[in-house]
Amino acid sequence: MAFFEGNNMTAGYGNGPDIISSCTLNANKGEIVAILGPNGAGKSTAMKSLLGLLNLKSGNVKMDGEDISKFSPQDRVRKGISFVPQTKNVFSELTVNENLKIGAFLRDENLENVIKEIFELFPVLFDKKNQVVGELSGGQRQQVALGRALMIKPSVLMLDEPTAGVSPIVMDELFDHIVKIKKNNVAIIMVEQNAKQALSISDRGYVLVTGKNKFEGSGKDLLNDPEVRRSFLGA
Amino acid sequence: MDFLNAIILLLNFTILPALTYGSQLALGAIFVTLIYGVLRFANFATGDMMSFGTMFAVILTYYLQSLGINFGMLPTALLTIPFAVFMMIFYMLTVDKFVFGYYRLKKSPPVQLAMVSVGVMFVTQAIIRIIIGPSDRRFLDGEKFILKAREFKEITGLNEGLTIKSTQIITIFVTIIVVSTMFWFLNKTKTGTSMRAYSDNEDLALLSGIDPKKVVLITWIIAGILATIGGILYGLDKSYRPFVYFNNMLPIFAAAIVGGIGNPYGAFLGGYVIAFAEIFLTYAYKKFFMYILPESLEPTSLVQLLSTDYKFAISFSILVIVLLFRPSGIFEGKKI
Incomplete structure (x- = not known):
């Protein structure tokens, strides 16, 4: 099984x-x-x-x-169970940081450590954490989408x-x-x-x-x- | 000296009133934009909802006055804000539960919800007519002026007087507090961020575990606060005529659309854009030019671009121009 x-x-x-x-x-x-x-x-x-x-x-x-x-x-x-849809898989009006935080909306504990892990996995995002996601490139957006889905572990x-x-x-x-x-x-x-x-x-x-x-x-x-x-x- | 007089003249008759009027429009425009952004429809009941909240402030003000309670130099109406806001939110949530909620669950298109809001508007107007009637009421008490024209002239020795009404300062002050608290809430708190996320991408918000019912509830609460306070400030400044609020909907919608509908910052600034445009274009500049131009060039006419009767035409023209050339508004919002 x-x-x-x-x-x-x-x-x-x-x-x-x-x-x-x-x-x-x-x-x-x-x-x-x-x-x-x-x-x-x-x-x-x-x-x-x-x-x-x-x-x-x-x-x-x-x-x-x-x-x-x-x-x-x-x-x-x-x-x-986390899901990354094919299209519209990020909050394009929110910053990278906010996208990640919303990903963990159901978790109450301290998110800083989880966010740090995500940034270790996707180092590109760390430099852009306060940027609005709509301004990022396609590949970076997909990384945000993955990161958001990973926030609930x-x-x-x-x-x-x-x-x-x-x-x-x-x-x-x-x-x-x-x-x-x-x-x-x-x-x-x-x-x-x-x-x-x-x-x-x-x-x-x-x-x-x-x-x-x-x-x-x-x-x-x-x-x-x-x-x-x-x-x-x-x- | 003439130059100073000209500045004071403009300050007194255009800038100060425009800032006041702009603040009142801004509160209404943020209301429209929030409902549009989160609940996805143009709420035509906006004006009458503002009137509805103000009605409770008027009634309670009269009651408090009959008990001999007042707020010293400030208008008694300010004391009634919490009660009026409470009644307003209660009304909005009731309407949402029995009317809008049904169409939201059915996933009706935005146009249908907008038409439903027209119905809500008529019902709201009828309730107002039943409870308080259509007549004009003044409910401003306390100190009416912070600075009177005569006093200003005595202090400065200028020809032109500057009148500062207490309602003008209260309006601007209260607007700054309400709007900055709201932006803090939207940007810095978890609930506020979840509201923006829901407005941006509903499906993904649901997949992230955001509860749509809670988002809708918070939206109506914020909307109730904005509508009531905006309505009370307008009523204090002019007077409470229940159905004037319906007319104000045109400049309010214009402000929301100029600012980019769905964008609260835009709506806030849009309120001032519309107010300044209305007042600058309908002010008679004759006296102003008499101060700054040499005697030989003095104008003989009023130098008024448009009669004040046409002030709604200005909002309407701005609305049309923006929709033609920048449908997403001056400050990027959602496309209509």
């Missing part, structure tokens, strides 16, 4: 058709799990279901053995396309940061378009097609699987 798991999840928007059906995903602490798949495969939907932004029609979400399927997103945040971190729209150099840098975060014993689940790079840092990966599990395996296996390569990696 994994630390964080979604079992046989079926979900869709409103009364529309099911976007994911019987989809199973799990992640352990200290592990990076990539969710891959073509457009419309239900990657983001699967993540939203894990987070409680969508109601499950069937299946369940378990954390540390406890069924949390009925928890609201806010209650899941309280349990230590999550045990599960979910990232929706963390490298969307950043340059290749910044992308490598962000992946390095994600690997560093993993070392703090966090279970990381990410949806990625840059499949090759994502798999190269992932411990495991899932490939979804039309809302169902199609392939799964270690990052290396998936990278070397000829069928996965042909269909999704373009080589």
Whole structure:
């Protein structure tokens, strides 16, 4: 049994058709799990279901053995599940410092130490801590978004396309940061378009097609699987 | 000497009144901008909500006066502020619970909420009409003048007198206290920061565990304080005519939009921009030019750009110009 798991999840928007059906995903602490798949495969939907932004029609979400399927997103945040959306993932009118503080809104203890840890992880942000986030570059904003999500010291971190729209150099840098975060014993689940790079840092990966599990395996296996390569990696 | 006279003349008839009027508009404009930023709709009941709060101050002032209680040199109305603010907040929260809350939960578009606020405006007007009626009431007591024109002339020996009304100083002073406390709250406290975060990015605020109900509650409380104090200051300065507040909504909205709607600093400064524009453009400069120009160049007309009847046209023109050329306001706000 994994630390964080979604079992046989079926979900869709409103009364529309099911976007994911019987989809199973799990992640352990200290592990990076990539969710891959073509457009419309239900990657983001699967993540939203894990987070409680969508109601499950069937299946369940378990954390540390406890069924949390009925928890609201806010209650899941309280349990230590953090999420970085793909867009609008920072408070662009607030300063870096304020963004981090809001990230820890539910924590009452002294935040100075946590903020210091975040600045050690993202040294660039320390120099800009009093700057409004809207004025930062795309890569720096993604770092703020990651930092904000890390403020509650999550045990599960979910990232929706963390490298969307950043340059290749910044992308490598962000992946390095994600690997560093993993070392703090966090279970990381990410949806990625840059499949090759994502798999190269992932411990495991899932490939979804039309809302169902199609392939799964270690990052290396998936990278070397000829069928996965042909269909999704373009080589 | 003539130059000094000209300065005093401007100070007395334009700058001092504009600072006072600007402060009153600023309080209303911050109210509009806060509601727009956090609850995401243009509140057309603004003017009447200000009037509603002031009504309680007027009633309690009369009651205190009948008991023989006063505030010495200061207006008794200042004593009634906590009570009036309390009643105002109570009214706003009731309206929010039974009216706005429903549409917020339904995630209605902002236009629909704005239309709902028009309904709230009519109901508020009706309640005011029932409780106090539409007539003009003066509730200013205590010392009316800090400096009278005659005294000023005697002291300085100038031709022009400077009159400082106590309401002018009270308005400016109270505005500074209220606005600086509010900015301190918004920028330095955890709750204030969470309000700005909610206004900036609602979804992410929810994901960070910010409780929207609490944000809405705090917003109405601050709005109630601003509306009531702004209304009372305006009523003390002019007089309490319940439905004049409705007319003031145009300059108040203009101030909020000029300052960039959703931006409280902008709304604060916008209040003064509108007030100075209104008063500078409608003042008759004849006497001013008589002081500073040689006799041969003295104007024969009033040198008044616009009649004071057109002062609302000025707010309206500024509003249109800003919306055409800088829709996000002079000081960056949200785009409309």
